[in-house]
Amino acid sequence: PVMVYIQYRLGTLGFLSTEDSVLPGNLGMKDQTLALRWVQENIQDFGGDPNKVTIFGQSAGGASVHLHLFSPYSEGHLILKV
Numbered sequence: 001p002v003m004v005y006i007q008y009r010l011g012t013l014g015f016l017s018t019e020d021s022v023l024p025g026n027l028g029m030k031d032q033t034l035a036l037r038w039v040q041e042n043i044q045d046f047g048g049d050p051n052k053v054t055i056f057g058q059s060a061g062g063a064s065v066h067l068h069l070f071s072p073y074s075e076g077h078l079i080l081k082v
Contacts, residue, residue, distance in 0.1 A: 002048035006035035033073050
């Protein structure tokens, strides 16, 4: 097994929104999505299987996992099964 730990923006830097196109918010979720895409594209180089990626989290991280299940940006190849 290969373990990958990601970092993402938190607090106002990650989730502040002005509810317009200037600062739409959820940059923390976008950070996570980009990291998951990177893992999908590169995990084989580290001995991992892109079809067997498991995501999990505690507290806010657990909420993020839940939100990825419903996000259109995480659809398709990014989240394969629950």
